[in-house]
Amino acid sequence: MDINNLQRENIKNLRPYSTARDEYKGQASVFLDANENSYGSPLEQNYNRYPDPLQLDLKEAISKIKGVPIENTFLGNGSDEAIDLLYRAFCEPGRDNVIVLPPTYGMYEVSAGINNVELRKVSLLPNFQLDLEGIAEAIDEHTKLIFICSPNNPTGNSIIRTDIETILANFKGLVVIDEAYINYAKQKTFIQELTEYPNLVILQTFSKAWGLAALRLGMAFAPRPVIDILNKIKPPYNINQATQNLALEALKNLTQVNQWIQSTVLEREALSEALKGLPKVKKVYPSDANFILVEVEQALDTYNALVEKGIIVRDRSKVTLCEGCLRITIGTPEENQNLVQALKSI
Numbered sequence: 063m064d065i066n067n068l069q070r071e072n073i074k075n076l077r078p079y080s081t082a083r084d085e086y087k088g089q090a091s092v093f094l095d096a097n098e099n100s101y102g103s104p105l106e107q108n109y110n111r112y113p114d115p116l117q118l119d120l121k122e123a124i125s126k127i128k129g130v131p132i133e134n135t136f137l138g139n140g141s142d143e144a145i146d147l148l149y150r151a152f153c154e155p156g157r158d159n160v161i162v163l164p165p166t167y168g169m170y171e172v173s174a175g176i177n178n179v180e181l182r183k184v185s186l187l188p189n190f191q192l193d194l195e196g197i198a199e200a201i202d203e204h205t206k207l208i209f210i211c212s213p214n215n216p217t218g219n220s221i222i223r224t225d226i227e228t229i230l231a232n233f234k235g236l237v238v239i240d241e242a243y244i245n246y247a248k249q250k251t252f253i254q255e256l257t258e259y260p261n262l263v264i265l266q267t268f269s270k271a272w273g274l275a276a277l278r279l280g281m282a283f284a285p286r287p288v289i290d291i292l293n294k295i296k297p298p299y300n301i302n303q304a305t306q307n308l309a310l311e312a313l314k315n316l317t318q319v320n321q322w323i324q325s326t327v328l329e330r331e332a333l334s335e336a337l338k339g340l341p342k343v344k345k346v347y348p349s350d351a352n353f354i355l356v357e358v359e360q361a362l363d364t365y366n367a368l369v370e371k372g373i374i375v376r377d378r379s380k381v382t383l384c385e386g387c388l389r390i391t392i393g394t395p396e397e398n399q400n401l402v403q404a405l406k407s408i
């Protein structure tokens with residue numbers, strides 16, 4: 063599969079944005095090339111210089127943890143930016159289409175709309191797994207991307223691995239596996255499969271297990287041709303210096319992050335059990351993520367009653383296959399107890 067032929071015609075001859083500083087390979091200490099403020103910045107830390115457009119130090123540190131070479135790593139302003147750039151790189155507006163598998167994460171549809179790309183929805187089966195026949199029928203020669211969210215938001219389940227492998231082996235476009243919640247799952251990441259499939263793109267994020275949603279930092283792991291194309295079209299300085307510095311600091315705290323993951327998984331199981339005992343609760347779906355999908359009596363009324371008590375969950379009760387359901391993020395043990403108490407009293 064030639065990924066370079068998959069990209070949009072108008073970007074085929076683009077080269078990555080390169081500054082005079084990148085081009086100059088010698089030693090330099092005077093930088094008068096980028097119209098920065100040469101005097102400094104009004105902060106203790108110096109932010110007057112543009113950040114590294116390829117974020118090499120940060121990618122190196124990520125590579126040590128994930129085991130993915132830096133040439134197979136792309137960083138985005140959240141994984142949301144990577145999603146948008148995939149559309150802009152591979153989907154010709156008004157001609158191409160992508161496949162999404164609802165109920166699933168909303169940004170795939172938002173980005174399709176913004177980029178004027180046709181969205182083909184193939185609903186998950188009632189057990190929240192893939193409808194492989196339906197997907198095969200929806201694919202045509204203009205299908206460029208298939209988004210598979212695993213563990214899936216908002217249902218919480220992982221998608222059966224062999225089903226994903228079937229699509230990877232047969233689809234001629236890119237298969238984007240969104241692993242935003244992978245750290246909470248029993249299933250393992252597809253990272254080890256990167257060398258096997260030329261059309262595999264894996265999305266991960268610092269917004270969940272790493273606790274850095276406010277920094278806006280997402281990762282895309284993919285074969286080199288895909289990464290090179292994303293690098294050609296990204297805004298030159300898409301990861302700001304503060305984010306690069308702080309993420310580098312955060313990566314030193316893997317032990318803490320692993321402890322939080324463990325606690326979240328334990329709390330998820332405890333909260334699931336507690337909820338199952340409540341009269342208001344009709345069904346608690348098993349989850350591989352840091353949230354659970356819960357079917358409750360009179361979902362909208364329950365949602366509003368929780369809001370009245372100062373507890374905000376996500377109402378998914380109008381979403382197909384999630385009728386009557388709320389999506390509840392796992393909180394701290396105290397927050398989860400408050401939630402259970404509140405539900406008891408409604």
Ligand code: PMP
Pocket residue numbers: 139140141142143167211215240242243266267268269275278279280
């Ligand atoms: N993918 C999924 C499945 C998500 O649920 C979310 C956020 N809720 C994202 C991606 C976005 O992540 P980021 O903060 O990295 O843009």
